[in-house]
Structures are given as C-alpha cells and as structure tokens.
Amino acid sequence: xxxxxxxxxxxxxxxxxxxxxNSGVLPYTVMGNKCYYKPEDVKAVLDRGLTKxx
Numbered sequence: 001x002x003x004x005x006x007x008x009x010x011x012x013x014x015x016x017x018x019x020x021x022n023s024g025v026l027p028y029t030v031m032g033n034k035c036y037y038k039p040e041d042v043k044a045v046l047d048r049g050l051t052k053x054x
Contacts, residue, residue, distance in 0.1 A: 001037045009042055010050075025050065 001009070006026075007017055020026040021035065026045055028035045 001039055001042060003035055006037050006042055010045060020045070020050075 003014060003017060006012075007014060010017070012020075017026070021028055026037060027041050028037050030036075
C-alpha cells in the first residue's frame, strides 16, 4: 500500500503518517523514493485504535 491509500484507510494526514513511520508505530519498506506498507500492519494500527474515527 502507498502513502495515499494508508492515509485514507487510517483517516490521517500525511504528516501523521510520517510521525507513525518515524516513531516505529507503522513498519514500512522503501522502494525507490516511495514508502510502502503491508496491509496487515495497517490493520494492526486500526485494531490498536490509534486513529481518529469518522
């Protein structure tokens, strides 16, 4: 998953996503100049309740 998709799933801003990466909340992989995330890791963040609910 790319940054835009993760931001939509978690209902967070790009800056919050960057904070999650920097603080180790959300593991990621860099390929070229882009960050990618495993769907199961994004779901784990959702399950932990770290995001704002709509």
